[in-house]
Amino acid sequence: PANLLESELFGYKEGAFTGAIRGGRLGKFQLADGGTIFLDEIGDMPLPMQAKILRVLQEREVESLGSSAPEPVNIRVVAATNRNLKQMVKEGAFRADLYYRLNVINLNIPPLREHPEDIPLLTQHILSQLYHKTGIYKHMNQEGLDLLGQFSWPGNVRQLYYIIERAVIKTDGDIISEKDLPAEIQPMDRVNHKTRLPRRLDDLLAQVEQEEIIRTLEETNYNKCKAASILGISRSRLYRKLLQYKG
Template identity: 45%
Template structure:
């Protein structure tokens, strides 16, 4: 080794360190092909010491069988960089590139040759191909979800309320502004979000839907931001991109934004302000560019006042607020939607059914607490259970449909439940037991519909999800 004792020797020392620590085999020859420098990787690949190589002409090594040919000599002959494959006497295939250096008069001063095992390059290429395939698969999944989501939703606007709303949407849609959709559960906020996306400049890119109340709190950060491999127990060994990454250049729809935990609200705000996303366990950030559409059935202003929602995030997402009227306030849409839903079911099941006039009148007189979702589910149930071609149902019968008893009943009409508790147990334990059994009963009455149960219990859907999880965990225990 060269000892560094002045600036010139330090430079030479640094050069030698670079060569010694290079993964590639490096040869430096003069204009005649005489080897003047080589590194340890070259020693390993040729099974020949540097002392045995330096001073020898490359042609000699070829003649002695160390290589089958010389790329460096080709570069000298052609006076240009040359890349090719050579084979060592041990049968190792190398990908070699030789580049000649010239002085001011155009004479070759030296030739630098880099070689690497071809198998290593092939494995690297295969690894890159797998990464490209993975990225392509994510893109295809996003594209499929986008096409299916937009294709299977219809926007109905027969009422004055919806027509006025659509006038605003058609003005806002082509812009890049964030949109916040307000409306009761089941009013069609996701359908409207998809319509906004379909008329935007990003309509050919991804549309990602995230239900903030449906994803467990301990998983939502990983879903939104992604994670690196080995970030936590149970994580995918290869890591996973988050939904913000998948929405890059496209649109992301955060449904039930009011249910997002406060900790994640702060992270979301940072993403919206600087466009940087960092995966869980990652050390670097990635720039993302997406349009944001949010939706809620809650009063976010009141939540801000109660410190349940970040004020700075509220003003960041509330750029263009749009209010969807409940179905009971737009009767023209009830009739239009009913006919569309029935037409879809007829086509799907091979039916030819129609509504009686009395049935449609009954629809108009019903309050539809579950809005469009309840209307769609009811029509599907009627289409399947009605044996005749004409669906003839009275409005008072709607609340008494099998499996839908609770939605049409007043609280004083509801069934009573017999709940048993442990005797001589602490009050807190008894109250928890009563709550869990009551939730079970309500969910059973609602056929497992969490939204309907939440409406009856007068709590958020997220609270139902959490309490149901607690019940399941305790049952397993």
């Protein structure tokens, strides 16, 4: 919601709204004072929020929710988007003044499909990140890497991350192979062949349970206590399930 985004970026004073914590809270702009702030998916921000961000860039000051006294900030802003901001300006969906204010240095990052040779290194990096995040160590074999290199990756590196994350949790053993990767990146003939194979009901139920646990862990940023509460199971039972998935 826009008001939640505003409180995150600009902060708020005590009593600014119902639920505001005592003493208020600094926003991301104040916390970045003297440094750099990264605004991801700037093209998705609503027009009223765009106006507030423009003011920060022009006036070099921030006004917290519930305050009438602007605070000076000295920040560099880096913004990213996967949308065509020029076209959005023409359509009135993005402010022209903010566009030109941000578009001082433009870096065009090519889609992942245009540099598949980077996928093995990215995969290794993601697996290392996931090991530090979940404690689950996995390695991907060459067949799995070859399959990743053949996919078009419309969601780019984020999609690659979540595909690997899911494979890490679902794969038995330490090696991720092509058969452990989801159907969405498999060749169609292989997917069709798989769907014709008979499957036991208990295997299907176990897969549904595993996918739901993975989804809940992703949504809670791997907070196991919170995930167990949402799933309605004990924390020890969740740990046992995760140990099963580690193989």
